[in-house]
Amino acid sequence: MGSVFVILQRFLPEFLKGTAVTLELTAVGILLGFALGLTLALMRAYGSKPLRIIAIGFIELFRGTPLLVQLFLIYYGLPSLGLTLSQSVSAYLALGFNSAAYQAEYIRGAIQSIGESQMTAGRAIGLSRWQTIRFIIMPQALRLVIPAWSNEPISLLKTSAVVFLIAVQDLMARGKRAASITYNPIGSYLAIAVIYLVMVFAMSALLKWLERKTKIPGFEMETEAA
Amino acid sequence: MPNPILVVKDLTKKYGDNIIFHDINMTVNEGDTDVIIGPSGTGKSTLLRCINLLTKANSGQIWLDGEEITAPGYDEDEVRQHVGMVFQNFLLFNHLTALDNVKIGLSKVKKLKDDQAEAKAMQELDRVGLADRAHHYPGQLSGGQQQRVAIARALAMDPRIMLFDEPTSALDPELIGEVLEVMRKLALDGMTMLVVTHEMGFAREVSDRIIFLEKGSIVEEGPPEVLFYTPKFERTREFLWKITELYGKKESDS
Numbered sequence: 401m402g403s404v405f406v407i408l409q410r411f412l413p414e415f416l417k418g419t420a421v422t423l424e425l426t427a428v429g430i431l432l433g434f435a436l437g438l439t440l441a442l443m444r445a446y447g448s449k450p451l452r453i454i455a456i457g458f459i460e461l462f463r464g465t466p467l468l469v470q471l472f473l474i475y476y477g478l479p480s481l482g483l484t485l486s487q488s489v490s491a492y493l494a495l496g497f498n499s500a501a502y503q504a505e506y507i508r509g510a511i512q513s514i515g516e517s518q519m520t521a522g523r524a525i526g527l528s529r530w531q532t533i534r535f536i537i538m539p540q541a542l543r544l545v546i547p548a549w550s551n552e553p554i555s556l557l558k559t560s561a562v563v564f565l566i567a568v569q570d571l572m573a574r575g576k577r578a579a580s581i582t583y584n585p586i587g588s589y590l591a592i593a594v595i596y597l598v599m600v601f602a603m604s605a606l607l608k609w610l611e612r613k614t615k616i617p618g619f620e621m622e623t624e625a626a
Numbered sequence: 627m628p629n630p631i632l633v634v635k636d637l638t639k640k641y642g643d644n645i646i647f648h649d650i651n652m653t654v655n656e657g658d659t660d661v662i663i664g665p666s667g668t669g670k671s672t673l674l675r676c677i678n679l680l681t682k683a684n685s686g687q688i689w690l691d692g693e694e695i696t697a698p699g700y701d702e703d704e705v706r707q708h709v710g711m712v713f714q715n716f717l718l719f720n721h722l723t724a725l726d727n728v729k730i731g732l733s734k735v736k737k738l739k740d741d742q743a744e745a746k747a748m749q750e751l752d753r754v755g756l757a758d759r760a761h762h763y764p765g766q767l768s769g770g771q772q773q774r775v776a777i778a779r780a781l782a783m784d785p786r787i788m789l790f791d792e793p794t795s796a797l798d799p800e801l802i803g804e805v806l807e808v809m810r811k812l813a814l815d816g817m818t819m820l821v822v823t824h825e826m827g828f829a830r831e832v833s834d835r836i837i838f839l840e841k842g843s844i845v846e847e848g849p850p851e852v853l854f855y856t857p858k859f860e861r862t863r864e865f866l867w868k869i870t871e872l873y874g875k876k877e878s879d880s
Contacts, residue, residue: 517717520713524680527703527735539721618720618766
């Protein structure tokens with residue numbers, strides 16, 4: 401077990417660079433996924449029929465196929481259609497699109513749990529449909545979604561490790577390199593596992609803080625019952 | 627001469643073959659408080675929702691202040707600003723404080739400046755006796771207080787008429803009185819109101835007219851003293867006294 405520390409010591413600068421790449425991939429994936437996922441959720445919950453179908457198609461496609469297949473299609477497949485993307489852009493897009501599909505479903509679930517009655521109440525004082533969605537429904541839905549949605553950044557942080565397969569130099573790639581240099585796979589992979597674990601703990605703490613911070617007194621999942 | 631604020635003509639609502647109500651005709655005059663009563667499932671709530679254009683009627687016309695709001699292309703959002711609605715389940719915005727619940731329509735619909743909206747919202751909360759609860763969230767208020775905030779929220783838009791959809795039905799008996807008290811005060815202040823309720827004490831004391839709705843049409847309407855004591859139809863009297871007995875206890879407690 402001592403070898404973990406030896407490897408951590410020897411490859412620390414490498415691992416830190418890899419950690420930065422992993423965090424960057426996760427952040428971009430989450431942000432892109434949130435922006436797109438929010439749009440998809442709104443399309444699915446409030447859009448016209450064609451918009452709903454597009455949203456459902458996107459969500460099912462990206463939830464129904466492996467992330468790795470999506471990544472390879474973007475990185476190796478798109479060039480044959482004349483669109484060549486760099487390794488990192490391919491990784492951003494694959495993680496972002498994949499995460500968008502999941503985030504869309506979390507957000508849609510929260511929107512549905514708010515129910516029609518808040519829409520009725522908003523319309524009744526003269527707010528338009530979009531004003532009600534923006535000022536009444538979404539502020540509540542985005543608070544309610546936090547506990548379930550919190551899985552997503554943590555899950556994405558870990559699954560982002562697949563990008564080493566297109567040679568993005570994330571933490572996983574650095575771990576693999578350390579393993580092949582030292583011929584010590586256990587020590588190398590345990591070392592990066594520890595770093596992943598620390599990141600996950602830190603992220604969980606941050607998300608818990610966010611959940612507490614946005615909590616409204618007396619406001620629980622029981623909205624519909626009133 | 628009475629000034630009609632709300633005129634409903636031949637209004638019919640059905641879902642598929644299921645007729646909710648048909649050929650409803652009624653007029654609510656300025657300053658009057660009219661009460662709609664009737665067994666559950668006779669379309670009272672749907673009628674209010676149709677008047678507020680939250681639900682589309684299948685046929686018939688509605689005039690608000692002399693303007694036909696059922697005319698094609700009429701701005702629904704505009705109509706709802708002038709028609710206040712209070713729901714059985716309060717339906718406050720759960721993520722906003724009492725003050726912000728009242729304020730949001732003033733800021734986002736009436737586009738008042740923040741300080742003006744805040745002052746007006748505070749004034750409306752004061753009117754329902756809840757100025758001291760301005761910064762509480764709905765989850766921190768009792769049912770009666772929530773309903774009073776909901777009334778303030780509707781009043782803030784300066785509606786021409788207030789619609790109440792069983793405003794006390796979801797409340798514990800001991801909380802009904804405070805809500806009825808606010809409504810009584812509104813009626814005395816000359817607000818035009820159309821109230822669906824089972825509170826016969828309120829109907830008898832405050833209303834100018836009772837409308838008895840059954841199986842989707844108006845059976846009888848008139849001043850409370852007539853409907854209670856000398857109705858045209860025996861079943862009007864039966865229903866009124868049955869409801870009075872059922873709900874009377876609550877009323878005397880409050």
